[in-house]
Amino acid sequence: MTHKIISLLSISLSLIILTGCGGTQTRRIDATSNEGLVTTDDINFKDWQIAAEKGINSLLESGVLNRADGRKMILMISTVKNSTNEHIDTRILTDKIRYALLRSGKALTTTAIGGNGPDDRASRQVRELDQDDMFNQSTVKKSGTAIAPDMSLSGEIVQQQASSGRVRESYFFFHMALTDLDTGLAIWEENVEIAKQAKKPVFGW
Amino acid sequence: MNKTSLQKSISILALLASALLSTGCSTIIDARKQKQPYISSYYSGNIDKAAKDLTAKSESRNDSDDELMWRLDQGTANFTVGDYQQSINAFKRCEVIIADHDNRAVINARAGGAEVGAALTNANALPYKGMYLDKVMLNAYKALDYFALNDPSAAQVELRRMRNAQKHVVKQFAEEIQKNQKEIDAQNQKNQRQSTKNTSISFDDISKNPVINDLYQSSANKANKLYGNLSNPFVSYFSAIGYLMDNNYGEALVDFRNLYRMLPENKLVQQDYVSTARKIGDRIPNELSHIKTYDYPLDQKMAYVLLFNGRAPALKQEKFQIILPYVGYTGIAFPRYEYFSSALQGLNIDYLYQGNKRSVQTEQIANFDAIMSQEYHEKLPGMITRLVVSTLTKEIASFAAVQAARNSGNDGAVIGALLLTGTYKALFNTADTRCWETLPQEVQIAHIPIPDNGLINITPLDASQTTEIKLKNNTNNAIVFVRALSANKLIYKTFETQ
Numbered sequence: 015m016t017h018k019i020i021s022l023l024s025i026s027l028s029l030i031i032l033t034g035c036g037g038t039q040t041r042r043i044d045a046t047s048n049e050g051l052v053t054t055d056d057i058n059f060k061d062w063q064i065a066a067e068k069g070i071n072s073l074l075e076s077g078v079l080n081r082a083d084g085r086k087m088i089l090m091i092s093t094v095k096n097s098t099n100e101h102i103d104t105r106i107l108t109d110k111i112r113y114a115l116l117r118s119g120k121a122l123t124t125t126a127i128g129g130n131g132p133d134d135r136a137s138r139q140v141r142e143l144d145q146d147d148m149f150n151q152s153t154v155k156k157s158g159t160a161i162a163p164d165m166s167l168s169g170e171i172v173q174q175q176a177s178s179g180r181v182r183e184s185y186f187f188f189h190m191a192l193t194d195l196d197t198g199l200a201i202w203e204e205n206v207e208i209a210k211q212a213k214k215p216v217f218g219w
Numbered sequence: 220m221n222k223t224s225l226q227k228s229i230s231i232l233a234l235l236a237s238a239l240l241s242t243g244c245s246t247i248i249d250a251r252k253q254k255q256p257y258i259s260s261y262y263s264g265n266i267d268k269a270a271k272d273l274t275a276k277s278e279s280r281n282d283s284d285d286e287l288m289w290r291l292d293q294g295t296a297n298f299t300v301g302d303y304q305q306s307i308n309a310f311k312r313c314e315v316i317i318a319d320h321d322n323r324a325v326i327n328a329r330a331g332g333a334e335v336g337a338a339l340t341n342a343n344a345l346p347y348k349g350m351y352l353d354k355v356m357l358n359a360y361k362a363l364d365y366f367a368l369n370d371p372s373a374a375q376v377e378l379r380r381m382r383n384a385q386k387h388v389v390k391q392f393a394e395e396i397q398k399n400q401k402e403i404d405a406q407n408q409k410n411q412r413q414s415t416k417n418t419s420i421s422f423d424d425i426s427k428n429p430v431i432n433d434l435y436q437s438s439a440n441k442a443n444k445l446y447g448n449l450s451n452p453f454v455s456y457f458s459a460i461g462y463l464m465d466n467n468y469g470e471a472l473v474d475f476r477n478l479y480r481m482l483p484e485n486k487l488v489q490q491d492y493v494s495t496a497r498k499i500g501d502r503i504p505n506e507l508s509h510i511k512t513y514d515y516p517l518d519q520k521m522a523y524v525l526l527f528n529g530r531a532p533a534l535k536q537e538k539f540q541i542i543l544p545y546v547g548y549t550g551i552a553f554p555r556y557e558y559f560s561s562a563l564q565g566l567n568i569d570y571l572y573q574g575n576k577r578s579v580q581t582e583q584i585a586n587f588d589a590i591m592s593q594e595y596h597e598k599l600p601g602m603i604t605r606l607v608v609s610t611l612t613k614e615i616a617s618f619a620a621v622q623a624a625r626n627s628g629n630d631g632a633v634i635g636a637l638l639l640t641g642t643y644k645a646l647f648n649t650a651d652t653r654c655w656e657t658l659p660q661e662v663q664i665a666h667i668p669i670p671d672n673g674l675i676n677i678t679p680l681d682a683s684q685t686t687e688i689k690l691k692n693n694t695n696n697a698i699v700f701v702r703a704l705s706a707n708k709l710i711y712k713t714f715e716t717q
Contacts, residue, residue: 096372099379175383177390180325218324 054184054212055175056100065188065206066110072204073111078192079120087121090163092193093129098173098186107188111167124163165201166193180214245285245343246336249536249552251652254292258656261296262530264708270296274305277312284333284346287316288653291353294360295657299702299710303364310361313349320348341552341609342602342651351388351594352587353655355454358384362457366698366714371464378461385454392597399601406608410615420607422600430539431603434555438599441558441592452481453585453662459491464696464716466518468499478584479504487582487664491517515572515668522667522675522690522697524581526566529660529703531587532556534652543611551610552650553603556595558588561660562703564680570670580680581663588660613644659702669694677701679709686711693717 043049050060073079079087091112094104112123126137141157143149169190176183185207192202245253257276261269273296277289294309323330336344349357362377407419426432459474475492482488494512496503503510515521534554543549566581617640624636667675673690677699686709690697694715702710 096376097379099376099383101373101376173379177387214322215324216326218327219329 052210054182054210057098057102057171057186057208059106061186061208062106062110064208066107066114068206069107069188069190069204070111070114073115073190073192073202074118074120076202078202079115079118086119087165088161088163089115089121089123089192090166090195091123091128091133092166092168094169094171094190096171098171099175100173102171104169104171107169107171107190108167111190121165124161126160127163129166129168162195164195166195167191168193180216181211182214183209183211185209245649245651245653246340246647247649249649249652250285250288250343250654251533251535251656254288254656257292257296258533261292261299261657262704262708264704266296266300266704266710270300270302270305273297274309277309284344285653286347287313287349287353288347288655290316291349291357291655292657294357295655298360298364298367299657299704301367301712303367307361307364310357310364313353313357317349317354320346337609339613340647341649342605343649343653345651347653350591350654351392352451352590352658354388355381355384355451356655356658359454359457362461363698363700363714366716367712369714369716371696371716375461375465378458381454382458385451389450392594395598399598399605403601403604403608406605406612410608410611420604420611422604425541425603425607426600428539428541430537434553434603435596435599438556438592438596441556441588442596450477450481451585451590452478455481456488456584456662456664459495460523460698463495463517463521468495468518471495471517472499472501479507482584485582485584487584487666517666519695520669522669522699524566524568524665524667524675524677524699524701526563526581526663526701526703527659528563528565528663529561529705530559531656531658531660532558532591533656534650534654536650536652538648541607543607543614549610549614550648551606552648553606554650554652556592559660562705562708563682565663566665566701567678567680568665568667569676569678569685570667570674571672572668572670574671577667579665579667581665583661584664585662586660587658587662610648613647616640617644669697675699677711679703679706681706688713691715691717 045059046063048060050058052058052060081087089112091108094108096102096104115121115123125134126132132138137155137160140155143154144151144157167190169188172187172189174185174187176185186209188206188208190204190206191200193199194201257269257273260266260272270293273289273293277286277293280286280289290309290313294306294313297303297306297309333345358377358381362374362381365371365374365377411419426435455474455478459471459478462468462471462474472492472495475488475495478485478488479492489507489510490513493503493507493510494517495501497512498517533556535557536552537555538550538552540548540550565583568579568581570577620640621633621636624632669690673692673694675688675690676685677688678685688699688711690713694717696716698714700712700714702712704710
């Protein structure tokens, strides 16, 4: 009987240890490090960073943003099509690129127009004040002063999944393109590929 | 009763109590009975109550082995009632549960524990992981939810997941059948080692039983072999709609080609196939060369009418009698599909296009009786054999317990052992009737160009009452979703994308 009680206690103790005793532990991690979670089916923050970094470097090195007249290129952010199996916010990619372009000093981006509508509706809203007596009309922004974009940045993210036995993998294909709005021609394109694999353990909880 | 017998009886009682506690309600009361009031509310048209009650019930079953079953019905009920975000949340939870099972280690402690529970009780002790159809249809419903929320981009994500799930179920299914057979063989061997009689059981032996033979034959008749490999034609059609909305005729053609293989006589599929193939200059089969193409583009200004008609088959508990070693005749509870008649014959759609009055009728694209019966039929030999082997395992254990009591020479112990083992066997002789009960019996589809005046008049073929749908002026594509819960309970929804 004593043996049985000891066995039962041992099993219970093992179970408690296995299932964990404390609450959830939360900590900050460095967003530029490799500490983040890596999941097979999702685009993790590091994947966005890799895709954006490669895209930005390629775009800046391509020279397509250099103008002979010294004026900065005006870019509009068009759409990045999500063709993955996950609900993702493609803004993470485009916002990273527009931020880097602004810092490079070679281009400016417009927020007055965008593929999914303007990022900032204010440019249009303030011009609608020309009928509003409340405002000093000499301070109201005039029509015909906003600068139209020269180029548009667009893209697509495609995902393919495969599995065999215990192994599952995802392949993400990021495609980015810059279109010259005068000619409609793509003057720069870049592809970034990210592949991730996960293997199910043989034994586990 | 002597001290040893008393200890044994207490041990059995403790075992029973812990089995009961760990395996949940469905091990004793079959799922169909548990869900009856909720499903009754749903099909009688009291969908608000059904959605509310199923949501509350699902919450109360959080983290239980039955949670997936409740969540699936919660998802459809909330979709039907128009609470799309709640529906998405329920289906997301389903995905989490399914992924959790899929990602577990090959040999894991939780599965081992559940198997022990199932061996002690019945298959309801195993977590409900969903039928193969469930895994595909939940993404189809999520896509409809997102279309309803005017988020076509998110709907496209769900359509891709749906296609992916469809691809995977075939593979997973073959693996499951193989795994089940291995488990049956192992249990047969184990029983044989503990017994002096021949206890090895195969489906060939069991299928001589008239009830099982009838079950096997009738499920084969219901299953439509043409669909093949658990394919769901609605999934292929919905996938094609998604591609066409995305202006992707090439991929839509792949779906229509597959649909033509599954439904060669279907006029809608034939014309879709031919129109899509001609649009991109692909070749068409000779036998379809006489089919005319549509006089409107399929990738824009389209309205699809989806009729989700009637009630999908639901599993119910039945018993069959079989002669087993040690016990002779015994009744074993098993799940069998109950089929329901369709609510409507179809829908007639009237509209105005290019100044002319036009009319079209919906056509059956998917028969869920056939799809669900096919999965059931394929699983039947393994399921029934497993049930019989499991019953025999319990009988051998009961026999040993009663024999031990007899050897003690105490009549009280013998009566106690007989009472306990008898109660135990009767209590847990429950069939696993867990399934998704709010799916339709069939899906019928028609499509039309967006009418000149945006008006679509829909009349059930077996009724005279017409419902007028008015589309917005700037609508690019529309899905008119009709849920026929019964002949008199029709729910109309319109999802428009600009």
